[in-house]
């Protein structure tokens with residue numbers, strides 16, 4: 321079986337990731353069994369592919385003199401035992417000499433190494449993480465210790481690279497959509513509505529784990545994968561009542577998706593659980609479409625739709641161009657529109673703007689409305705690029721990035737949305753010194 325080892329200096333966050341990988345499984349499989357296990361060694365899985373995880377830091381001794389030797393042992397253990405190696409770094413401490421040494425050893429081992437930068441909880445840290453390119457690497461992954469986001473992308477890659485399984489995402493390159501929402505909001509009804517109208521479903525792939533199903537739809541001329549959860553269809557199962565399980569499943573589905581359709585119950589309004597799902601999708605930088613379902617039950621007056629929409633927009637704040645549609649899964653009203661909107665968001669999320677075009681459009685914007693001068697200092701934005709990331713991120717090079725404040729960042733984001741169209745897609749904007 322495949323073994324994934326986590327290596328890195330003490331306190332970079334190895335155990336946190338380790339525990340997270342185990343929890344994923346145990347929360348579903350073993351939570352009531354009271355199993356005892358070795359704390360530094362355990363089984364996990366991703367999309368039905370099982371693997372063993374080793375936390376090489378499990379036996380760390382944090383005194384100065386054994387420090388180097390201890391790390392050497394860990395690295396050697398990983399090289400000897402593992403199929404894949406996660407090399408954890410920590411954005412707070414940045415690159416150290418030890419990191420260079422560890423990486424040099426790992427590189428020479430010819431095992432696949434996944435550079436993973438931990439504690440990237442904000443845009444500021446995302447930018448700081450670019451420092452790790454100095455290792456001479458092509459790519460790295462970032463994890464947020466606060467939210468756990470980023471794990472999905474990392475595991476996708478690791479599992480895909482496993483040599484001893486012929487695992488291949490059967491739906492690679494296709495839009496992946498999750499329908500999320502509180503119990504009884506209408507998720508199953510919508511899923512079935514999409515199934516019923518035409519009978520041209522191609523594949524229903526159940527993972528070997530019991531908690532996820534992906535279905536390929538070819539509908540209204542669009543091909544997409546609904547990342548579903550078995551539990552949504554098997555309602556009678558006892559576990560279904562547990563909020564905990566449904567949250568676990570949502571997280572997993574959201575991590576795997578490109579676009580999250582958040583369903584809201586029109587008869588109940590936007591509540592804190594909806595906000596949680598929204599926050600999760602946003603933190604994972606997934607595309608978002610909001611469907612206000614059961615609209616058939618609402619008595620409409622002149623401004624009902626407008627007021628309802630305004631109330632939601634007020635709650636979700638500045639992320640202004642998220643599509644909000646009023647639908648009925650039961651009567652299939654505006655279901656086609658919902659699918660089209662999700663596809664639009666998917667396309668916008670993966671859109672890459674050419675550097676020449678970006679600069680051509682943004683330069684006049686910055687000339688007409690430069691950032692406000694601070695203490696008599698003028699901020700000049702010289703040029704910008706879009707990063708090659710799965711969701712849109714932009715870097716603006718300027719002389720005094722520290723003087724560019726939040727309102728101007730929001731202005732820049734809105735200008736990008738206005739000129740290039742990123743409907744329902746979280747955008748990151750960084751200002752940086754050339």
Ligand code: GDP
Pocket residue numbers: 501502503504505506507508509510552613614615616617647648649650651
């Ligand atoms: P889930 O728990 O999110 O999968 O919700 P279900 O799809 O099981 O729906 C819960 C209940 O709401 C069922 O009785 C549905 O028939 C009903 N329902 C779902 N969508 C609509 C809708 O658009 N209009 C109305 N009137 N009822 C709906």
